Amino acid sequence: MALPNYASPLERIWHYAYLVICALIFLFLIAPILVVIPLSFNAEPYFTFTPRMLALDPEGYSLRWYDKLLTFGMQNPDAPRDLSWWADVWENSKWVNAAKNSFIIGIFATILATGFGTLAALGLSRPEMPFRRAIMAILISPMIVPIIITATGLFFFYSSIKISHWSIFGWEIPYLGIILAHATLGIPFVIITVTATLVGFDQSLNRAAANLGADPRTTFFRITMPLILPGVISGALFAFVTSFDEVVVVLFVGALDEQTIPRQMWNGIREQISPAILSVATILVVISVALLTTVELLRRRSERLRGVTPG
């Protein structure tokens, strides 16, 4: 926003003051996220910048906390770093195992949420959908209801149906309760992003396809699906992040050995807070930057596909 020529001196001062205020607010938004990155390379077990770090002395920085992520929980952390050392990391490192669990839970929860959610969004955006408003309100509610209430409800519900003993052909499904809960929590995000994509969807494309002799199935897979796919992927990423970041449900319904990254962080923050937490945080920030970039590119692609002027 440029300043008009007729602006008075007072308005000019206000204009620049306003820009400074905005810059400070942006700093407030972003600084807390960026500050953990340099601190995670701290050579000392402190949560603040040491004098050596401020002097940009290379001695003040180290990768020891990242190394700690690998070695924490290992059987022989001091063994020579050959193949068997890495096998030990893969088997026993607490953070690596937590990451494995987080990914397994996140991926299955995302598949459930995206599958059901996309189908429902297709129905919800049809003009003839009955009770649209009420159903939408129910489906979005997992985002609104306080997580502690959801977690408590699930805690009692799962113990009353003994979900941890459910099995298929004698194989007890691990994480089943957490996966179902995380899918529920991710559903609102899928519904919101996919219905938003469908709002701009030109229904005459479907009619044109039908007119050219395509049956409903072909129309869906050849016309509708490619057009709404960016929205579906964005929704899926949202659902994945929701699961990947969720700790309260895991704390309430997860068994003791069902550790995930957020739960491990939660324990770390509450008990012996060590800068290793900051190195996890840094890795998570990098992941979120990657996800944000992906979603942003998808949004632009979707707008281009639908003929909306891209930003």
Added chain:
Amino acid sequence: MSTQTPADPHVAVVATAGGVEDGPLVMADGTSLKQALRKSQSRARRRAFLLVLPLLAFVVLTFIVPIGQLLKRSVYSPNFHENMPALVAWFDASPPGTVPDESAYAALVADLRLLKKTKKAGLVGTRVNYELPGSRSLFTKGARKAEKLEPPYREALLKLDPRWGDPALWQVMRSAASPYTMNFYLAAVDLKRDSDGSIVRVEENRRVYLMLFGRTLALSLLITFLALVLAYPIAHLLATLPLRKSNLLMILVLLPFWTSLLVRTTSWMVLLQSQGVINDALVALGIIGDDGRIQMMYNKIGTVIAMTHILLPFMVLPLYSVMRTINPSYVRAARNLGATSWTAFRRIYFPQTVPGIGAGALLVFILAVGYYITPALVGGSDGTLISNLIAFHIQKSLNWSLAAALAALLLAGILVLYWLYDRLVGIDNLKLG
């Protein structure tokens, strides 16, 4: 999406126009057009509904039912009722206010003996303990010694522990004899039943819940207000900059939104600690002395700062999407007609942003009221919210019914706000980035 177009408007118009003179229009197979139309419409409705049905069933099973069960717990507490049959029968037979006579004590001893056999003394004691703290041991001890008691039972029990004669205990046992009770809701708002059954406030030093509800409301309002004050200028800037620049700046809003909640909370702990970055910087700049470090964590300040930061994107996004649609020529016209920039803002621009303010403020407030993680980590003892107390009763004090009653009150408040949000903003207008 279906092959047959269900309601072609032209056909309908022709049908009504033609129907006046020539009688009802019919399809090739003889059914009336009106009927065929209705049939195809209801088929389309059914089809749309079938697409939604799997998800609806999923959400009902994994979300609505568990929460329903939780709410039932707030009024249903059957442990006493199920394990003390003789005393329950006595309470049923004698009207409220009856002084417990020898037959009541005999029933009590019979039940205590039963408790020893069923090993449920702890459960029953816990149920009574909720409303009369300190009485759990009464039941465990009573059950242990019940075999040896001999009539007259009143004297024997009183000799064992004089508290058995306490009218307050008998009042609590009477109310616990019914599996359904409203007492947990009373407790959740700092009320209790007196020994004569009337509802009174609890003692001064035990009044915690109303205070916590009050604090939750006050802090949420404060956080909503701070988020609004911080979000308004940047949303305005984003909405007035050219798209290319504003998309770049938008990343600064969206990155926190995509970053893990625990990461953001951890960052604030790093910044706010008394040996943390902010305090160190202030000391280094000489603003405060080394012994005057500001305590910003494990109290209200920490909760408010961290939560404002975490919820800020939820305020910026709705404000931005409303501001983007405001036509800048209105403000220019106002300036042209002689308004100062302040007047133009106050009278022209600001009123047009009110829908965005409403949407953002409601959303942030709803999310803030039920917040758990951040207050639990940085709140200390005076920065915790009602959610933390619910967690405490579930995990530590094990008073699940009271936790359920607190949860029900919180949920009721949130659903009212949610309904309001749907009314004013519409859930389908919720946007994420």
